[in-house]
Amino acid sequence: MSDELTIQVPKGRQDVAGGASPRIMLATASIAPEGRHTTLSAAPLGLGSLDTNSTGGWHPRLHPVAASRLSIAVLLCVFSACLTTLDLPSVCAQLPDAQYGEVVPRDVREMYDKGLQFLAKSQAQDGSWSGGQTGPGTTGLALMVLLASGEDPNFGLYSSHVRKALRSLISQQNTTTGFLGNSMYHHGFGMLALAEAYGTVDDRNLWPSAQSNSKVSVGEALELAVRAAITSQKKNSFGGWRYSPDSTDADTSVSGSVLVGLLAARNAGIEVPDSSIDKAIEYYKSMTSNSGQVAYAGGFGGFEESLARISIGTLVYAVARRKDLPQYKAAIKYLTNRLESVPRQWPEYTRYYEAQALFQGDVEAWEKWDKLLVRQLKQTQKADGSFTSDFGPAVGTSMSLLALALNYKFLPIYER
Numbered sequence: 001m002s003d004e005l006t007i008q009v010p011k012g013r014q015d016v017a018g019g020a021s022p023r024i025m026l027a028t029a030s031i032a033p034e035g036r037h038t039t040l041s042a043a044p045l046g047l048g049s050l051d052t053n054s055t056g057g058w059h060p061r062l063h064p065v066a067a068s069r070l071s072i073a074v075l076l077c078v079f080s081a082c083l084t085t086l087d088l089p090s091v092c093a094q095l096p097d098a099q100y101g102e103v104v105p106r107d108v109r110e111m112y113d114k115g116l117q118f119l120a121k122s123q124a125q126d127g128s129w130s131g132g133q134t135g136p137g138t139t140g141l142a143l144m145v146l147l148a149s150g151e152d153p154n155f156g157l158y159s160s161h162v163r164k165a166l167r168s169l170i171s172q173q174n175t176t177t178g179f180l181g182n183s184m185y186h187h188g189f190g191m192l193a194l195a196e197a198y199g200t201v202d203d204r205n206l207w208p209s210a211q212s213n214s215k216v217s218v219g220e221a222l223e224l225a226v227r228a229a230i231t232s233q234k235k236n237s238f239g240g241w242r243y244s245p246d247s248t249d250a251d252t253s254v255s256g257s258v259l260v261g262l263l264a265a266r267n268a269g270i271e272v273p274d275s276s277i278d279k280a281i282e283y284y285k286s287m288t289s290n291s292g293q294v295a296y297a298g299g300f301g302g303f304e305e306s307l308a309r310i311s312i313g314t315l316v317y318a319v320a321r322r323k324d325l326p327q328y329k330a331a332i333k334y335l336t337n338r339l340e341s342v343p344r345q346w347p348e349y350t351r352y353y354e355a356q357a358l359f360q361g362d363v364e365a366w367e368k369w370d371k372l373l374v375r376q377l378k379q380t381q382k383a384d385g386s387f388t389s390d391f392g393p394a395v396g397t398s399m400s401l402l403a404l405a406l407n408y409k410f411l412p413i414y415e416r
Helices: 064-084 106-122 136-148 159-171 184-197 218-234 252-267 274-286 307-319 326-336 347-361 363-380 393-407
Strands: 005-014 023-031 039-045 048-052 058-062
Touching: 106 136, 106 363, 106 393, 136 159, 136 184, 136 393, 159 184, 159 218, 184 218, 184 252, 218 252, 218 274, 252 274, 252 307, 274 307, 307 326, 307 347, 326 347, 347 363, 347 393, 363 393
Parallel strands: none
Antiparallel strands: 005 023, 023 039, 023 048, 048 058
16 A cells, blocks of 8 residues: 555635635645655645635535545545544545435436536627616526526636626626626626626636736625625615615515525625625514515515425525524424425416425425425426526526526535
8 A cells, every 4th residue: 555645634624815706725635654754735726616605614515526526535534444543533524425416317417418518508798688678687596597507617628708708797787886787686696696607707718818907706796786785685674675776665675686696695705794694684574474474575474385485484584694583493394394385476486486385495395395395397398498488588597497407516506
């Protein structure tokens, strides 16, 4: 047996000045048999990023290639430890593969691949999607489908589509206010997509060389979007959001898109005041009944059943790390008791949120629900890979595929 075994483990997030995306620093450790010297060194590799959250500690956001290499390295570490009787709890305690679970089912992969091909073919030259609802929200949802596939966003099959979508998204941002599009719906979904791309997409190659000096980076656009959302919230006495950034009333649907975007930005390392998250959570608490139903707007009195709103409430409580709240417990119980319920309206919108809510709240319940989802979507996917929707095929396809994307678990917002 060799005297040494070289492994690679993440060292920490490296923030790069000048708008470049964070890079992974891989610490290379030479582990020798008992009694021999052990060395540690570090070198940068452009394989992904590492992000922090508000509780501290490092959470890896690895590109699949990096994750695969890390998994192999950790397995080698375990094997070496067994042979040499080394005690390596700090390195080997968390196996990355434990997060990803079983192999993605064939039906999911086939549907997802067909949907990806549809989105790639239907993307306009300017990076946007048409044929229904258009704008940065639609572009952001489709961008997240591309990022969630596991394809290398910088050099993979859809890397050019990723860059075009990001350029389109950033180009639609008001550089003064940071507002994305013409609605806080669009702003929320666009901000979420920027947060998921930040640290994953190397934006040094985002813009053509002739434009690179005059264009903002993904990180700069994300910070502007966060500032716009917080400025809008300060004008709102409810602590939430409505369609306009100047609205003084709020609803739980628009607020959900913005709040999830803010939470994703915070998870990506962007500064988001705790007071902003707390205000939004207080708003959702005021809109959640003891039964777990979530009202739309105007407080109590609007509690007709909406699996979409209940899912949104469950999701924001979970991602904000407020599972201790009785409102969260009531909402997740409501969902898990109705796994076979069919959405009465906006089915793709409902499934998009319900998938995330169940995954964050009860994995076993999500697994049961996901099997039902796969059957439903197999029956409704069109031959060209798209899904129909009142919002148009781009939105319908993106939201349907993102509901399936929990099976891949590549997007950072899907981390539990």
